[in-house]
Amino acid sequence: MLENTIEFRARYSETDQMGVIHHRHYLAWCEMGRTELMRQLGSSYAELEKQGIFLAVSEIRFSYRASAYYDDLIRVRTTLGKLRSRGGRFCYRVENAETSKLLCRAETDHVCLNAEGSPRKLPEEIYELLKRAL
Amino acid sequence: MLENTIEFRARYSETDQMGVIHHRHYLAWCEMGRTELMRQLGSSYAELEKQGIFLAVSEIRFSYRASAYYDDLIRVRTTLGKLRSRGGRFCYRVENAETSKLLCRAETDHVCLNAEGSPRKLPEEIYELLKRAL
Amino acid sequence: MLENTIEFRARYSETDQMGVIHHRHYLAWCEMGRTELMRQLGSSYAELEKQGIFLAVSEIRFSYRASAYYDDLIRVRTTLGKLRSRGGRFCYRVENAETSKLLCRAETDHVCLNAEGSPRKLPEEIYELLKRAL
Amino acid sequence: MLENTIEFRARYSETDQMGVIHHRHYLAWCEMGRTELMRQLGSSYAELEKQGIFLAVSEIRFSYRASAYYDDLIRVRTTLGKLRSRGGRFCYRVENAETSKLLCRAETDHVCLNAEGSPRKLPEEIYELLKRAL
Numbered sequence: 165m166l167e168n169t170i171e172f173r174a175r176y177s178e179t180d181q182m183g184v185i186h187h188r189h190y191l192a193w194c195e196m197g198r199t200e201l202m203r204q205l206g207s208s209y210a211e212l213e214k215q216g217i218f219l220a221v222s223e224i225r226f227s228y229r230a231s232a233y234y235d236d237l238i239r240v241r242t243t244l245g246k247l248r249s250r251g252g253r254f255c256y257r258v259e260n261a262e263t264s265k266l267l268c269r270a271e272t273d274h275v276c277l278n279a280e281g282s283p284r285k286l287p288e289e290i291y292e293l294l295k296r297a298l
Numbered sequence: 299m300l301e302n303t304i305e306f307r308a309r310y311s312e313t314d315q316m317g318v319i320h321h322r323h324y325l326a327w328c329e330m331g332r333t334e335l336m337r338q339l340g341s342s343y344a345e346l347e348k349q350g351i352f353l354a355v356s357e358i359r360f361s362y363r364a365s366a367y368y369d370d371l372i373r374v375r376t377t378l379g380k381l382r383s384r385g386g387r388f389c390y391r392v393e394n395a396e397t398s399k400l401l402c403r404a405e406t407d408h409v410c411l412n413a414e415g416s417p418r419k420l421p422e423e424i425y426e427l428l429k430r431a432l
Numbered sequence: 433m434l435e436n437t438i439e440f441r442a443r444y445s446e447t448d449q450m451g452v453i454h455h456r457h458y459l460a461w462c463e464m465g466r467t468e469l470m471r472q473l474g475s476s477y478a479e480l481e482k483q484g485i486f487l488a489v490s491e492i493r494f495s496y497r498a499s500a501y502y503d504d505l506i507r508v509r510t511t512l513g514k515l516r517s518r519g520g521r522f523c524y525r526v527e528n529a530e531t532s533k534l535l536c537r538a539e540t541d542h543v544c545l546n547a548e549g550s551p552r553k554l555p556e557e558i559y560e561l562l563k564r565a566l
Numbered sequence: 567m568l569e570n571t572i573e574f575r576a577r578y579s580e581t582d583q584m585g586v587i588h589h590r591h592y593l594a595w596c597e598m599g600r601t602e603l604m605r606q607l608g609s610s611y612a613e614l615e616k617q618g619i620f621l622a623v624s625e626i627r628f629s630y631r632a633s634a635y636y637d638d639l640i641r642v643r644t645t646l647g648k649l650r651s652r653g654g655r656f657c658y659r660v661e662n663a664e665t666s667k668l669l670c671r672a673e674t675d676h677v678c679l680n681a682e683g684s685p686r687k688l689p690e691e692i693y694e695l696l697k698r699a700l
Contacts, residue, residue, distance in 0.1 A: 172574070176601065176611075177456060177594035179449035181347070181502060186445055187355045191322040192579035199578065199637065209578075210637040213315070221321045224360045231415065234449060235601065235612040281365065306440070310467065310477075311460035311588055315581035315636060322579060326445035333444065333503065343444075344503040368583060369467065369478040449615070455623045459590040481583070489589045494626045499683065549633065 168201035184231040197242030216279035223273040302335035318365035331376030350413035436469035452499040465510030484547035570603035586633035599644030618681035
């Protein structure tokens with residue numbers, strides 16, 4: 165199983181008045197993880213979209229365990245959890261990179277769409293590429 | 299069971315390059331629904347935080363069924379799904395307000411925290427107030 | 433001179449750890465004002481983009497005078513400041529709707545682009561429509 | 567004059583339906599530049615806020631010259647433009663890191679506030695520290 169790891173600092177603009185990172189930003193962080201996992205596989209999600217192939221989000225489950233704070237060094241570990249002919253699931257572990265403390269566990273399910281927004285099969289070469297991450 | 303309904307237009311700044319509303323904004327929309335459900339009950343979440351009582355998000359589950367687009371009139375229906383002494387669950391149905399088409403179903407679980415971020419019981423008067431929404 | 437007025441509540445997700453609305457959200461609020469000013473004129477910016485005509489932002493100047501807080505009722509007053517064959521300027525006054533206190537004054541300059549991102553003249557009918565707002 | 571340079575990838579969540587990075591995100595990017603310039607000087611803006619000292623944004627001017635796209639490698643060059651006893655100005659040059667093409671020039675003016683939101687002088691040690699960046 166291939167795991168991609170990224171690290172970056174939590175932004176001031178991501179905080180809320182509770183003094184912590186607002187929970188919606190974890191969705192953007194996991195999206196960064198997906199981008200980098202695909203790059204690590206030798207693909208590019210940006211290229212995929214230029215070819216009219218989209219991996220739309222259909223379901224998300226996020227479980228928040230501890231808070232992240234402004235300027236914290238964050239680590240996102242991304243893996244591919246499932247692969248189907250028409251979509252798949254990515255799994256994430258968001259941690260504080262300095263303490264390795266678990267901040268959030270998450271899963272996102274995706275369906276493959278064409279440029280008109282209709283479901284379609286994953287292109288064969290993308291399917292084979294992603295299979296290497298399982 | 300009390301249901302709160304809000305309507306508003308999807309913002310340009312909420313779109314992404316797929317030409318639809320990015321999925322993270324539904325979290326902010328449901329948060330608006332929670333605020334208004336509490337106002338409808340005669341409470342104010344803003345006031346609650348001023349008293350040092352926070353309803354932090356612990357779990358979220360969002361199921362996306364259809365896309366929302368810039369300038370669409372959006373409706374969010376919010377209900378209280380569960381109430382516990384130390385937290386609760388809100389449930390949401392996000393629709394296109396003009397067609398009533400379902401866009402997203404969601405649930406968010408919350409834990410009550412004090413100003414230091416430690417779990418605590420919901421204040422008695424807030425518990426009783428929320429109970430009326432069940 | 434036509435002035436459009438919108439009112440809405442500041443969202444929890446728009447706060448930052450200073451306990452106020454983060455300054456970047458005023459850009460989204462002014463964008464909402466532009467959308468509504470165009471609707472008031474009988475046009476639709478959403479329709480315009482579907483026809484391959486874009487009003488891209490080229491310059492912004494925001495002057496912040498007082499803070500906005502979560503759940504504040506916000507008012508944005510939008511006017512058209514300048515109109516040129518290839519673009520224009522919108523002007524904004526962001527206020528607390530309950531006290532009419534000035535929160536922010538802003539200007540945004542726009543250039544008309546085609547679907548390929550190249551500068552073009554405003555379509556005649558859009559130019560005439562916008563002229564009524566001066 | 568000290569210049570801080572940061573590089574990072576534009577996020578998918580930062581795109582809009584024009585297919586480019588939405589202009590409000592440049593404000594968050596410049597904020598990241600300020601954080602890193604202060605770190606380079608040996609300070610920490612996170613620490614400063616914990617001591618009850620805030621550098622609130624009072625004026626911004628952004629001039630957008632070219633578009634940024636999803637997954638572009640972005641570079642932000644940050645310098646201190648002015649330093650006053652009660653505030654200062656930061657200047658920015660946002661570039662495509664691969665081509666060095668200028669995307670945006672920006673300036674942000676700041677006033678020093680205490681925890682109650684009242685203007686105050688910059689603490690002597692912060693003033694001296696920032697002076698080294700001029």
